[in-house]
Amino acid sequence: MSLNFRRFRSAVVTASAAAIAATAALVPTASAATLTPQQVAGNAPQSVVSDLEVTPAVADRTWFQKFGNDPRVLKLQATSPAMNGRVVPLAVIPAGEPGRPTIYLLNGAGGAEQQQDWLTMSQLVDFYADKKVNVVVPQAGAFSYYTDWISEPNGAYLKGPQKWETFLTKELPGPLEARLGANNKRAIAGMSMSAGSAFSLAQHNQGFYDAVGSFAGCGLTAYPLQYEFVRVTVNRGGAQPEQMWGPMGSDTNRWNDAFMNAEQLRGTELYISSASGLAAEQDLPGYYIQRGYDPLVSTIGSAQLIIEGGIIEAAVNNCTHMMKAQLDKKGIPADYNFRNTGTHSWPGWREDIEKSWGTFWRAFYAK
Template identity: 65%
Template sequence: MKRMKSLAATVAVAGAMLAVPAASAAELTPAQVAGDTQLSEVRELTPTEEIEGQKWYQKYADDDRVLKLEATSPAMDGRAVPLAVIKAQNPDRPTIYLLNGAGSAEQDTDWLNQSEAVEFYADKDVNVVVPQAGAFSYYTDWDVSPNQSYLKGPQKWETFLTKELPGPLEAHLNANNKRAVAGMSMSATSSLLFAQHNPGFYDAVGSFAGCAATAAPFEYEALRLTVNRGGGEPEQMWGPMGSQKNRYNDALMNSDKLRGTELYISSGNGLPGETDMPSYYTGQGVNPAAASVGAATLQIEGGVIEAAVNHCTHNLEAKLKSQNIPATYNFRDTGTHSWPGWREDLEKSWPVFEKALF
């Protein structure tokens, strides 16, 4: 009887494993996604005074591990977008598009300045592309440009990053047809949407502390808090709350389109951890008064934001599980909406990306 029960349990487990669909390799090429869209021109970066003043450029201007490129965007009136590229050691390697959060390089809150991304990816033999612009844009296509503050001129970031750029850039890098996209905070939402809007184009997606939902009242107002900082309104971006375009850009509503893609999804819970305490910063030589003020901001503002993100991310987890779509989750026991968690995500997402890309 025990052997029969054991056999039955084994069969049940095996059946459950077979019922969970494994992520399949992406097959779409950049040319197929681009269609008749006019493509970017990729070239060496000509640094402007603004770029020369940014900390990432000052840090890596003479570092051969980082290619300094720029790519034009026909959809944004020929705008030249700076790109920091951690180059693979060999040709025919995959590409990871690593998107910055709300302030991006314009506010020195980018991956190169705020993390050890260059050091981490330097020996991974993968191309890592970080667009060093796009502050407060959600890396999406806006209906109407605010044309002020950080959001001047046409805002057609999704067209640029998914249609105009991949073909010319990946050819420039001698890359293969394997790719991933990842982002943190604002761009964690964008990364999910890029994959949903282009099924079969990305082998893996990383969503680090973002909110998939955008079309419900609370989540729509969260959009407003972000884009207001850049001089815009969500109505200018995706139209009124619940509109067709808003719903199209709600990654929770469209979660079924993530099927077949390897997923890494993370969040803290808003409770302060070791890296949110004044002692963490005084230990690094920060003035005690400044450390106390910074820690208070992290614990209050960062805590509230991350608690909301945690709620969003658990909703996405529940939805994906109900659809039998597998993902790797990293729910941290503590952590505010801040860089220590996203630095951890670089490392913990790598096994998911490596599995999908290699």
């Protein structure tokens, strides 16, 4: 791959969406979360949360190179007893004062391991620096779906026990929120791979999250076509979905299908987005040619994005509309952001960072 092409690809994923400060549409107010971290954890061993040890692997991450010396980002790590003491780096944008809510924000498929995380690819730090809310981004978990696996994979990225739901819901919140001085209000959100996972973690722990954000993901996992979508993702990490949830349609697979378990989202504020898959301005070669990129490189790169990113987002859009139909049928309200254009790429997710804040604010402060 040429240097010019790599630069173009970088520009594609880093081109900013227009900054849109929009207030979420008013919907009936959901009830506040009532469960505490201790109630959810039960007898589960707890994480040890400490300052981040800067190992060579951490130092190599783009997010750390950008924010390692930035006082707006607290660099922490937490152990996971369920994953044999695995140490998970955490990038935290602290609220700056006690008694504030916490947003857990999950990365997509490649995550920090492939330099495709929220801190590297979006305006997350700039946007949330003054919002007086704690934002927690686990900087590990590539291709894991942030779920509990039934067997241990041994792939390029997925090795050993994968017990991410246990870590995120039982092991981490108590120690971390105590360190941050947070209150008992929280949200969970994800993009692409982790968008459906955000639904599932809230469904499995009703009364724990005040809000959920699902940015361009698929909440259906226990149906033939969608199960194969899952396979494509975990294959990239060197594993199979059967190692994660068992065969398609198994009890574990169905339990992790947000569409099938939509009723368990009742009472939670929801922000849900997707684009159509049709090329937006920032997907077209002219957008980059006008900014000085080589025309041939721009054309080739845009073609790849329009075809691959367009197909993925069209599939995601179908999933998201099915989820809306299910929620509408049950009378469960949500804030929807259906974009008329856009591929499966960062401009839309950057927009979601800003547009979802109205939903989270309402969940935290309007109850």
